Amino acid sequence: MINCIIIDDEPLAVRLLENHVSKIAELNLVATAKNALEAYRILQTQKIDLLFLDIQMPDLNGIEFLRSLNKRPSVIFTTAYREFAIDGFELEAVDYLLKPVTFERFFKSLDRILRRAENENDEDFVIFKSEGFSRKLLLKDILYFESIGNDIKAVLQDEAVTVTKMSVSEMAARLQNKGF
Template identity: 65%
Template sequence: MINCIIIDDEPLAVKLLENHISKIDSLKLVATAKNAIEAYQILQTKPVDLMFLDIEMPNLNGIEFLKSLHQKPKTIFTTAYREFAIEGFELEAVDYILKPITFERFFKSVERVLRNISYNEQVEDFIIVKSNGLNRKIILSDLLYFESQGNDVKIILENEEKIVTKNKITDLENSLADKGFVRIHRSFLINSKYVTAFNNNEIILNKYNLPVGRSHKKEFEDFVAKFSASRLL
């Protein structure tokens, strides 16, 4: 779902955009604003992914407003004037639509946003760790497990490469909790994607047998329940 805001001082233009937005399930209109000041206040309190931003507005025009923002949502300029087009694109706007805005032209512009988000979602998650003086990029889907070794953490990859980094396994556990990684032992954090077998005392990832620690039985049991419920035949 893409949260949208319409920023325009023309009621008819706002009404038309509201109607266009209502026809696309993946768009959600969270607010409208008549000027830049009102829009700025909304942006401080509501999550906004996409702005439909008029250029000709009182006090602060749309281009000046976008320039003033530190965090810039994706922006589609809406205007009756062609002369701002170059400056609009220099601000990396998604599109620049001339009024009156037909649904066909509106959809074409929004489709660019949807396509861009779809591409970004396909980019694989990764972490950066420092090892032997280098910053190493590690794709999470290639990672089997982490093993705590004193002040270091050893990273074991699917291709059997091993990387040692200065880190705390607890910090890694907290940052990767929603990425399919499960703490099974004070020394082991595993990628559940690679679990091939398990019992009450150990888990097998590919060819590696890892122990289940007594203090992490709860995390392990939660994992087993979820694993079994979604895959039991």
């Protein structure tokens, strides 16, 4: 089950998204929020896996809101403004949907989320960000990790090596309960 919230100040857009969400058994709509501050309060008290996030909202727009979060759930932007798409993808959004959001387009986005969740459940992995790219490393392929100053080096079974900027404590937290 994927816990989600809808963050949008337009009641018609919220109703449309609520209708779309209700058709997907794997989605659990935890709440809706009219602005970023309401959404922040929800995120503090609930486990949320996915945000349906509008961009143009009062006080704090969706891009600013997402940037402010230390721990970011997956996000699908839902907006009437094309010009923010690059910002959205730089923030690693799953998708960027233009309003009015059709169910067909909504379902395509959700399919990405469901496939990602399925893949994550299949095998344990860690994401290494290096030189502007993200690389998914399966834990079963990693021989060992090595600390190099402020970096972590992963040595793989195929003798490949990859390095990321991360502390040992950050890596330990990511690998907690994963056999390392």
